[in-house]
Amino acid sequence: MLRVPDSFGLDDDQHERYCESIAHVVADFTAAVRDADPATPVSTCPGWTLADLVEHHGTTHRWAEHVVRTRATEPVLAREVPLDLPDDPSAYPQWLARGAESCLRTLRTVDPDLPMWSYGADQRVAFYPRRLLFEAVIHCADAQLALGQEPRVEPGTAADGIAEFLENLPRRTRTTERQAPLAGGSVRLLARDTGAAWTITFGAAGFSWTATAEAADVTVTADVADLLLLLYGRRRPEADRFTVRGGTAVLDAWLSTTAT
Template structure:
């Protein structure tokens, strides 16, 4: 792509965003404006850090070409408004830190023998142990810059004898993981069990481990999980991007008959269409025609994708062939 085209696209985007942001309420409905800007922000969040910084520079140069005045100042604020200069690796690390703290606070005083219904057969002790073991495993992988698979069972856990001490053990494990992640260049190549074979894969994966397992704990305690729309949308895509690399999911999905599922986020307007069958697994970020469609908030869709909610819950609107949806959810059950 030529520099001229990149500059033109960046300038056009900056103009459109500023127009939406400064438009009078009687010209553009504020709720519509917010939805458009949130969708744009979400798409920009998904860019690699280098691309985000490059886009920030292009937008600032576009603003600099404008005469002094309010319009130029509004254009200059766009990169900061969308967080284009933020470090995505560090943002994921921060999110893991915050969610792990919330998880530990949630489970600290719960009887370890309490069942976790969203993980059949598990107790709180099992849930905390699993979460901590994942941290231990990923910390080992990144610290050693693993070039090939290392099985989690081969990583020492240093697990306390008393399950009541598991929450603090998890907290210590997460602290070690985050120290390691923050000390390494996220672009460093290494083995991973997902699509992205770089260090930056791991804080994103840990982020959604934390999101889903916090939801497990909250659901077990009768609480309603609240996943922000942007986080949930990123989580849905993280799941779909990595599914072909997770053998325990890819294999049953590969056996499915031809079908398609549409996920529609009622709160943001985002959509995803998933296809599977003889032509193989695929997905697009669009709400296209499909055999079955599911609509709910992005947060609820994320928990549906991860098997923490069921589609017959009243929070979901399902249209089309329910058998196709059930087959998909059955194949992707974790």
């Protein structure tokens, strides 16, 4: 389980708290996959095995470490970064752990307010630990679901993950291309365990969102961790853990553009 307090993201040392949380969730991830068959299918990432999932996540850490260490001012492709990937997929979990440790060492030596290129809304070093945390949260959930385990994410972390997802969504070209042909609509997310809410309005001109419970075409109520996994396509709204009221076609249209 990701061990982050509900006050996560609200204190002065936010950068270090993100780094600590990455270390925790990577430890959970490696523990889940260390003794598992690398050929195990990952249902939430169609066509992938656990080996593919671990390779992808390990690549992300090495890529981010390179980008931050070199203070990139323009996009860097993953294939431009040395990976040193082992030949044996059973060695991937330890390779992932080493890459995460190296990335965290680099992040902890850099001022989070330094400006630099990122593919998200925040054009500072601070973008990277926050993004890496939620990459880890979602991919740890992928691994756990593949192995028949139940993902657990603390409410404060999940709420920050939803905000981070929505903040960065306009920068995802594939998502904006999918949204362009949609008719207008709105989705309200209500967290039954915390009372938090988000309202998303979308259409051909793009989308906007607020961290409030506004009137909407469809309302989805669930625990905040399940709402986070829903946005990433790791949960389906018809599952018993969700209550959906309103236009399900509007919800399906929105989710079809956001799943990663």
